[in-house]
Amino acid sequence: MGExxxxxxFAQSGNCYKxxxxxxxxxxxxxxREYDIGRGETRTPEFLADVNANGRIPxxxxxxxxxxxxxxxxxWLADGSALIPEDRFDRADMLRxxxxxxxxxxxxxxxxxxxxxFVGEAGLSDAQRAQIVPKRxxxxxxxxxxxxxxxxxxxxxxxxxxxxxxxxxxxxHVAEEGGFRLDAYPNVQxxxxxxxxxxxxxxx
Amino acid sequence: MGExxxxxxFAQSGNCYKxxxxxxxxxxxxxxREYDIGRGETRTPEFLADVNANGRIPxxxxxxxxxxxxxxxxxWLADGSALIPEDRFDRADMLRxxxxxxxxxxxxxxxxxxxxxFVGEAGLSDAQRAQIVPKRxxxxxxxxxxxxxxxxxxxxxxxxxxxxxxxxxxxxHVAEEGGFRLDAYPNVQxxxxxxxxxxxxxxx
Numbered sequence: 092m093g094e095x096x097x098x099x100x101f102a103q104s105g106n107c108y109k110x111x112x113x114x115x116x117x118x119x120x121x122x123x124r125e126y127d128i129g130r131g132e133t134r135t136p137e138f139l140a141d142v143n144a145n146g147r148i149p150x151x152x153x154x155x156x157x158x159x160x161x162x163x164x165x166x167w168l169a170d171g172s173a174l175i176p177e178d179r180f181d182r183a184d185m186l187r188x189x190x191x192x193x194x195x196x197x198x199x200x201x202x203x204x205x206x207x208x209f210v211g212e213a214g215l216s217d218a219q220r221a222q223i224v225p226k227r228x229x230x231x232x233x234x235x236x237x238x239x240x241x242x243x244x245x246x247x248x249x250x251x252x253x254x255x256x257x258x259x260x261x262x263x264h265v266a267e268e269g270g271f272r273l274d275a276y277p278n279v280q281x282x283x284x285x286x287x288x289x290x291x292x293x294x295x
Numbered sequence: 296m297g298e299x300x301x302x303x304x305f306a307q308s309g310n311c312y313k314x315x316x317x318x319x320x321x322x323x324x325x326x327x328r329e330y331d332i333g334r335g336e337t338r339t340p341e342f343l344a345d346v347n348a349n350g351r352i353p354x355x356x357x358x359x360x361x362x363x364x365x366x367x368x369x370x371w372l373a374d375g376s377a378l379i380p381e382d383r384f385d386r387a388d389m390l391r392x393x394x395x396x397x398x399x400x401x402x403x404x405x406x407x408x409x410x411x412x413f414v415g416e417a418g419l420s421d422a423q424r425a426q427i428v429p430k431r432x433x434x435x436x437x438x439x440x441x442x443x444x445x446x447x448x449x450x451x452x453x454x455x456x457x458x459x460x461x462x463x464x465x466x467x468h469v470a471e472e473g474g475f476r477l478d479a480y481p482n483v484q485x486x487x488x489x490x491x492x493x494x495x496x497x498x499x
Contacts, residue, residue: 160398162390162394163387163388163390170383179374182371189367189394191349194397194402198398218429
């Protein structure tokens, strides 16, 4: 590689942890720069102009270029490694789970964790409070779909750990901070254990 | 290829159109099977068991295997073609825009189109009606970010059309059906014209 890698992050974010876990598993060294999202540090004119016009973290800096979107940053880090399947179908199937994660899982499981464990229920707006019940249902449906998928296989895609597992692990393993009960999903619990036992694993 | 390709779809969905446009541009032939989502045809026990446990279209069937998630299906079709950049950074950057599309663009631009042009405002729930204003703002922010990005370049990634453009084109070119005004985004309008002028282009 050779180029300097800097992770612009909020360390407690599962989306940022994904990138760190991928880096650990492929042996890439990351400098880390922390932002206080509660104080708007990713919405400053400098951040929007230089790092990410979308005002979000994580962003992976590669030399003097920037990759926003957690799953895209993971893909860059893992490109050419065993974390991305060589088989064409499996590679697309890996992306299928990563898009599922960002569309069906993260907006429910991660958002409830952020609202309940970081903002606190008293600090929520009425509009946010009205979304707790539908997000609880949608997050539970995502966890059930994962649990059903894992009934007959150890990993999400093929027969080994891939970025699909890493992407889904990040917020699933802390889902109880958002009020989800993981003991309702025993196959998910067993899979969480397999990931944590992977050589090179690093905790959040 | 050789394997039979079947697109399980609702033709008016931008997510389904993405897959057809990608297939057209790479010269892949798709059988098409239409589902009436208004009548719950993607929530039947058969569909959930055989096609997609997540109850959504599009799903690309490759032989007897299935790829849900529109952008993953596009990736399978385009894998090995010029629609996916060979350069490692550009490939991740393409995925960055595809994740942006599913997280920041589709839930706002596509959802408002579906609510206003397909369901009709009178058929919305109170909870949906309460989300029109925030989704209008978030969709406008996504279109502005695209417009700013296109101020200095013809395509989203590198110097040619990629899956990033196709993913973002699908719902952007029909955004006015959801009440967005595209004349506020002249760089986006010019880019829409470039895509429609691409050899092999097929309309929705």
